[in-house]
Amino acid sequence: MPHIKKTKNLQKKMSAFEQACRAAGLKLTHQRLEIYRELAMSSDHPSAESLYKRLKKKLPTISQDTIYRTLSTLEEKKLIKKVQTVDSQARFEAQMTQHHHLICDKCKQIINFQWKGFDDVSLPEEVAQLGQIHNKNVILLGICRECLEKQKK
Amino acid sequence: MPHIKKTKNLQKKMSAFEQACRAAGLKLTHQRLEIYRELAMSSDHPSAESLYKRLKKKLPTISQDTIYRTLSTLEEKKLIKKVQTVDSQARFEAQMTQHHHLICDKCKQIINFQWKGFDDVSLPEEVAQLGQIHNKNVILLGICRECLEKQKK
DNA sequence: GTACTAAGTCGTAAAAATTACGATTAATGG
DNA sequence: CCATTAATCGTAATTTTTACGACTTAGTAC
Incomplete structure (x- = not known):
């Protein structure tokens, strides 16, 4: 049952993320958790813009500022990565293992x-x-x- | 005499560039040549913005559009490279050999x-x-x- | 050289991407 | 539950990149 495995995997990632946030002194806000969850579920290295679009479905009032700010704090704390690209939009990933x-x-x-x-x-x-x-x-x-x-x- | 060597090197690069432009069907405009020369002389992988600033000294009326358009046509024709970065500004180089x-x-x-x-x-x-x-x-x-x-x- | 033509440039402005701000809200430690 | 302080929202400014129409210039043929 690969789906269940994936779900469990995500749960693991989420609780590891919560631990890491606490360790880094970051509050566990609903928005922050949802942004991370969305990114961790995505395998396409989304941009801030596309994360914003996807998240508005769940959190209709979320602001762009929150997305951009959250992504950059998470990157600062080494909880996510900004990917090197040649395009003008920055792209992100939650995958932190060497690849x-x-x-x-x-x-x-x-x-x-x-x-x-x-x-x-x-x-x-x-x-x-x-x-x-x-x-x-x-x-x-x-x-x-x-x-x-x-x-x- | 390293300086002379560098100058000769640049002259070589410039005439190779002129050849390549002709081959690619690009006109040899003053602006295009100066943009390339500036980039070829730079070892710091400048952004469009900083090339603009540097070039305004020689060509006070050059427009940003020209810089951006020229850089992207040269990149398209594989005469220069856009460098992968995580920063918001794109950066460029004229060095085309493998590195x-x-x-x-x-x-x-x-x-x-x-x-x-x-x-x-x-x-x-x-x-x-x-x-x-x-x-x-x-x-x-x-x-x-x-x-x-x-x-x- | 002159004239033609398409490409290129300029000045300006729009679009896209990112960051900032003050008021408000929510999470955490006690 | 309360106080404190970080985080968020809505909005707007800034930064970066691209687009547009009028004009200029390089390349070519005569």
Whole structure:
């Protein structure tokens, strides 16, 4: 029953999030929880704008300010991540475990993937000397499987 | 004499750029050439805004529209690159040879580096299957040497 | 050189994305 | 339950990017 598993997973994420908020001194407001829940449920790395649209269904009075402010405080506290893109809209994800991104040139979709082989390799000495590295990530640009299928038709 | 070498280098870049423009069917306007020259001379991956400011000294009447439009046509024709960042302003570079970026959390500087070992390694099968990959890049997040020195004081 | 034509530019303004503000509301610790 | 203080709302300002029509210029052919 994959659906139930997913639900349980979300519940786990939510309680971990509540813990983390308390640890960071952030109040557990309804809006903050809902913003995080929405983001944690999304696999498409939504922008602030699209989160706003999705959340208005549940919370019709929520303001854009709340979305933007909440996203940036959560990012500051390292509870969510801002994703590197070339587009003008910033995009976010709740997935905090080490992973990498493939960005589709056509549909602008962002796909997560793992690459343990890369994670394990250490930087060449001359690169390591550039500074103190906290994070090492791969970004692939190309065309996703979905868009390739469409092209065939 | 490093300065002369740099100048020669720039001249080379400029004539290569002129060739490329002709090949792409782009007219060689004064503004377009100056925008490219400014970008090619910059190693700090400037934003449209800062290019605008720098160029106004030489071309006081240049408009923002021209900068933005030129940058996006040049990017379309693959003569320059838009850099992936998490900040709200897009940033650009003229450096087209394969390289990677270190982004400093403190000063937001973007530093180029080479990593041939990474460039040569091929993607794991399960990653390659995600789509047609055109580009594979590393992004390091951390603190640059310069900012580390400052901290010590 | 002159004239033609399409592309490019300028000045201005609109649109899109993000951030700010004061009044009000709600969460937390006691 | 109360007080304190962070967080939210509604609205508006700011910042970043894109668009529009009039005008200018580069490229080309004569």
